[in-house]
Amino acid sequence: MAISPAPADFAPLLFAGEWEGALEAAVELGYDAIEMxxxxxxxxxxxxxxxxxxxxxxxxxxxxxxxxFYSDGWSLTTDDPEVRKLLDAxxxxxxxxxxxxxxxxxxxxxxxxxxxxxxDRQEQYHRAVESVQRYxxxxxxxxxxxVVEPINRYETNYLNTIEQALDFAAEVGLPNVGILADTFxxxxxxxxxxxxxxxxxxxxxxxxxxDSNRLAAGQxxxxxxxxxxxxxxxxYEGYLSTETLPLPDSKTSAQQAIEHFASL
Amino acid sequence: MAISPAPADFAPLLFAGEWEGALEAAVELGYDAIEMxxxxxxxxxxxxxxxxxxxxxxxxxxxxxxxxFYSDGWSLTTDDPEVRKLLDAxxxxxxxxxxxxxxxxxxxxxxxxxxxxxxDRQEQYHRAVESVQRYxxxxxxxxxxxVVEPINRYETNYLNTIEQALDFAAEVGLPNVGILADTFxxxxxxxxxxxxxxxxxxxxxxxxxxDSNRLAAGQxxxxxxxxxxxxxxxxYEGYLSTETLPLPDSKTSAQQAIEHFASL
Numbered sequence: 320m321a322i323s324p325a326p327a328d329f330a331p332l333l334f335a336g337e338w339e340g341a342l343e344a345a346v347e348l349g350y351d352a353i354e355m356x357x358x359x360x361x362x363x364x365x366x367x368x369x370x371x372x373x374x375x376x377x378x379x380x381x382x383x384x385x386x387x388f389y390s391d392g393w394s395l396t397t398d399d400p401e402v403r404k405l406l407d408a409x410x411x412x413x414x415x416x417x418x419x420x421x422x423x424x425x426x427x428x429x430x431x432x433x434x435x436x437x438x439d440r441q442e443q444y445h446r447a448v449e450s451v452q453r454y455x456x457x458x459x460x461x462x463x464x465x466v467v468e469p470i471n472r473y474e475t476n477y478l479n480t481i482e483q484a485l486d487f488a489a490e491v492g493l494p495n496v497g498i499l500a501d502t503f504x505x506x507x508x509x510x511x512x513x514x515x516x517x518x519x520x521x522x523x524x525x526x527x528x529x530d531s532n533r534l535a536a537g538q539x540x541x542x543x544x545x546x547x548x549x550x551x552x553x554x555y556e557g558y559l560s561t562e563t564l565p566l567p568d569s570k571t572s573a574q575q576a577i578e579h580f581a582s583l
Numbered sequence: 584m585a586i587s588p589a590p591a592d593f594a595p596l597l598f599a600g601e602w603e604g605a606l607e608a609a610v611e612l613g614y615d616a617i618e619m620x621x622x623x624x625x626x627x628x629x630x631x632x633x634x635x636x637x638x639x640x641x642x643x644x645x646x647x648x649x650x651x652f653y654s655d656g657w658s659l660t661t662d663d664p665e666v667r668k669l670l671d672a673x674x675x676x677x678x679x680x681x682x683x684x685x686x687x688x689x690x691x692x693x694x695x696x697x698x699x700x701x702x703d704r705q706e707q708y709h710r711a712v713e714s715v716q717r718y719x720x721x722x723x724x725x726x727x728x729x730v731v732e733p734i735n736r737y738e739t740n741y742l743n744t745i746e747q748a749l750d751f752a753a754e755v756g757l758p759n760v761g762i763l764a765d766t767f768x769x770x771x772x773x774x775x776x777x778x779x780x781x782x783x784x785x786x787x788x789x790x791x792x793x794d795s796n797r798l799a800a801g802q803x804x805x806x807x808x809x810x811x812x813x814x815x816x817x818x819y820e821g822y823l824s825t826e827t828l829p830l831p832d833s834k835t836s837a838q839q840a841i842e843h844f845a846s847l
Contacts (some may be wrong), residue, residue: 473737473738474737506770506771506795506804507770507771507795507796508796509796509804510794510795510796510802510803510804511804512804530774531770531771531774532771532772532773532774538774539774540770540773540774540775540776
């Protein structure tokens with residue numbers, strides 16, 4: 320389940336700022352792993368949470384990195400050498416944090432948005448490709464993979480669909496770059512969720528079964544039975560995760576999700 | 584179909600700024616009526632379009648009013664007496680424009696957003712209720728109805744769901760206040776689209792069958808066959824409309840929609 324060890328400027332996370340409660344709930348509810356949304360990997364609360372994952376006999380499945388854009392305004396598209404240097408250093412530390420767990424580093428909100436003229440946008444897109452190349456090359460030396468997450472049109476203006484994310488990953492052109500599929504975003508962007516999920520094939524490395532209203536699976540109208548069947552068809556070997564709004568509260572949402580997963 | 588006679592700061596409209604082409608396409612494709620998104624009802628282009636609807640033997644089904652918020656920042660929640668006066672005058676002219684057609688006046692984006700403390704938000708909500716009461720009271724003298732449209736969380740922070748819109752309409756407490764259901768918003772907000780649509784019952788006065796990706800019905804994953812069945816069950820007598828992004832272009836979208844409607 321997706322949590323934030325520190326308070327966050329991004330809503331759909333459980334137990335924000337309450338990592339100890341998060342880990343206890345994860346153990347109690349039968350989760351195998353947690354995924355952490357991290358702004359600064361050197362933040363003592365992140366280090367403590369990472370250690371807590373070990374002592375609770377859990378695993379770290381993935382590290383979400385969007386807070387660098389949401390809270391600091393740093394994005395993959397930047398043409399400011401100073402910001403690029405800061406963000407590169409931070410993303411490399413994300414990879415270091417992921418390495419002992421073979422966890423994934425997520426390229427989600429950190430992509431930022433494309434702005435300005437068509438030519439400006441092409442340059443920004445190209446800088447995003449190059450940024451992910453730098454991270455993935457470093458990550459490959461430590462056995463870590465990077466995953467690109469399609470995000471719906473209201474939160475960013477590029478890489479909204481699975482197809483666009485696959486094209487982006489193909490431009491990056493490295494074997495340790497895959498796709499994260501979040502069904503909440505897919506419900507808005509994909510004409511056929513099962514078809515799009517099937518299309519990811521071997522590039523699919525991480526899956527968030529979040530319902531249509533961003534609540535736990537089973538609380539909205541997405542047919543997770545059908546999507547679960549697609550995961551079996553494509554021999555998916557990654558985690559099934561839940562990244563939801565903390566409603567009605569964090570623990571209830573985490574419980575609803577894992578109960579629905581068990582029912583599939 | 585939903586058009587804008589003038590260019591608009593709101594994307595999901597067909598033929599923005601090209602009302603003559605819109606009316607010709609509507610006639611050619613077999614539409615009975617158009618709905619106009621209007622910023623200023625006294626704008627000569629709006630007057631000309633209204634006249635054009637007559638000469639093309641079409642009808643005007645509804646007037647969308649959100650541009651007053653999107654372009655001018657005027658909203659139902661305002662505590663500025665000057666803005667309230669300007670917006671009231673404009674909304675009354677929307678009712679005048681609707682009257683000869685018995686068209687609906689839509690309360691969509693013009694609601695604005697709730698801001699500040701919990702108490703501020705309650706006051707803003709209450710002002711929105713009172714605003715709709717003023718418009719609906721005036722509208723009732725001319726045989727016009729007002730419809731409240733649930734809009735998804737990314738575009739506003741209140742009246743997102745059908746249930747919330749029904750509660751709001753109940754607070755307004757006038758018989759000529761109903762609901763507009765747009766399936767694009769419902770796909771994000773409603774846990775069960777058919778159930779929510781059924782719940783509107785006699786309050787449902789206008790329906791936009793827009794697909795999950797804001798394209799014409801049939802281009803996304805919404806089951807319009809099921810929703811059409813609900814409309815029959817509740818003896819719906821209003822229009823079936825399409826409010827989509829102009830993709831791949833305005834006319835193609837209008838054609839896709841009406842062909843899908845015919846197939847239901």
